[in-house]
Amino acid sequence: MSIEDIIRRDVLLKPLTTMKTGGPASYFAEPSSEEEITGLLDYAKEHGLDVFILGNGSNVIADDEGFEGLIIKLGNNMSSINVEDDPDDSEYGFITAQAGCLLSKFGNTAATAGFEGAEFSCGIPGSVGGAVFMNAGAYGRDISDIAVEVRYIENGEVKLKKVSKDDFGYRTSFFAHNGRIVTGLRARLKKGDKEAIDALVRELRDKRNASQPLTVPSCGSTFKRPEGYFAGKLIQDSGLKGFSLDDSGAQVSPKHAGFVVNNNGTAGSGDIKKLINYIQDKVYADSGVRLECEVRFLGGSEK
Numbered sequence: 001m002s003i004e005d006i007i008r009r010d011v012l013l014k015p016l017t018t019m020k021t022g023g024p025a026s027y028f029a030e031p032s033s034e035e036e037i038t039g040l041l042d043y044a045k046e047h048g049l050d051v052f053i054l055g056n057g058s059n060v061i062a063d064d065e066g067f068e069g070l071i072i073k074l075g076n077n078m079s080s081i082n083v084e085d086d087p088d089d090s091e092y093g094f095i096t097a098q099a100g101c102l103l104s105k106f107g108n109t110a111a112t113a114g115f116e117g118a119e120f121s122c123g124i125p126g127s128v129g130g131a132v133f134m135n136a137g138a139y140g141r142d143i144s145d146i147a148v149e150v151r152y153i154e155n156g157e158v159k160l161k162k163v164s165k166d167d168f169g170y171r172t173s174f175f176a177h178n179g180r181i182v183t184g185l186r187a188r189l190k191k192g193d194k195e196a197i198d199a200l201v202r203e204l205r206d207k208r209n210a211s212q213p214l215t216v217p218s219c220g221s222t223f224k225r226p227e228g229y230f231a232g233k234l235i236q237d238s239g240l241k242g243f244s245l246d247d248s249g250a251q252v253s254p255k256h257a258g259f260v261v262n263n264n265g266t267a268g269s270g271d272i273k274k275l276i277n278y279i280q281d282k283v284y285a286d287s288g289v290r291l292e293c294e295v296r297f298l299g300g301s302e303k
């Protein structure tokens with residue numbers, strides 16, 4: 001089988017993103033191995049194609065015009081997960097997952113195994129790879145608290161890196177640079193009280209359900225938390241909670257002002273970006289704080 005056999009043409013991005021925007025990707029593949037990823041990178045190089053790595057599409061706004069290049073989606077085909085005891089310390093265990101594994105599955109697997117510390121991840125709708133790239137986190141914890149090793153590809157070479165907190169920042173990481181592609185995560189977690197772990201998973205899920213618009217398309221928090229402030233509070237203080245510029249479907253969520261939502265999936269990326277720009281300008285005019293996007297843009301220009 002040649003690498004071309006796994007490449008599809010003109011694949012619509014809209015169904016592959018939680019914001020439900022995006023035209024076609026001219027080339028698209030969902031590899032099953034690191035070898036296939038490097039084969040795809042070689043193919044892209046030979047054909048002069050830009051490459052974008054897509055995880056679960058929960059933090060990207062894909063452009064209405066689509067993407068003139070190759071999307072490499074790390075999903076189901078690379079989603080194995082494995083639980084082991086730490087042979088050197090019986091109080092700890094390891095969870096090793098491929099990049100395409102859903103982060104919620106990762107968190108739930110940890111909880112089922114009786115490992116504590118990954119409860120925060122159960123409600124984040126990304127992939128393990130996207131979560132490492134973004135250093136996803138919630139309720140005071142993030143990937144940097146649990147990651148001990150990351151597999152990745154850089155310049156076509158598969159590498160393994162022992163990681164510490166220094167390799168991660170607020171919603172970013174070492175792996176968000178230099179075209180690195182995360183292929184797997186190994187986390188070390190302490191064994192805990194299973195009932196307490198399950199109770200914390202439920203508590204965080206209930207908190208999320210109560211405060212976030214989880215049934216409407218979105219990318220979660222649109223903006224990074226500015227130092228010393230909360231984006232949602234600044235947006236609310238600017239009177240924008242529930243605000244929309246038009247009837248496109250793009251709206252500041254009436255439930256959580258930090259979320260821009262796409263009601264019924266009818267808004268295009270242009271509508272969402274217009275609203276994001278409006279929010280940034282209004283909040284800046286009112287508070288002097290320039291909100292920076294946490295969401296990433298796929299295709300088109302960067303806003």
Ligand SMILES: Cc1cc2nc3c(=O)[nH]c(=O)nc-3n(C[C@H](O)[C@H](O)[C@H](O)COP(=O)(O)OP(=O)(O)OC[C@H]3O[C@@H](n4cnc5c(N)ncnc54)[C@H](O)[C@@H]3O)c2cc1C
Binds near residue numbers: 056058132137219
């Ligand atoms: C309802 C909702 C709630 C959310 N809540 C949270 C939250 O509590 N905390 C939080 O941090 N985030 C949250 N998010 C945002 C999102 O889930 C996270 O940022 C997540 O980590 C993105 O993972 P993904 O696989 O969906 O990445 P994608 O959206 O597919 O990609 C995001 C970025 O990561 C890159 N990327 C993805 N996979 C890889 C890989 N394997 N190697 C290299 N680069 C890669 C992409 O190129 C892109 O730049 C939420 C989103 C939604 C919709």
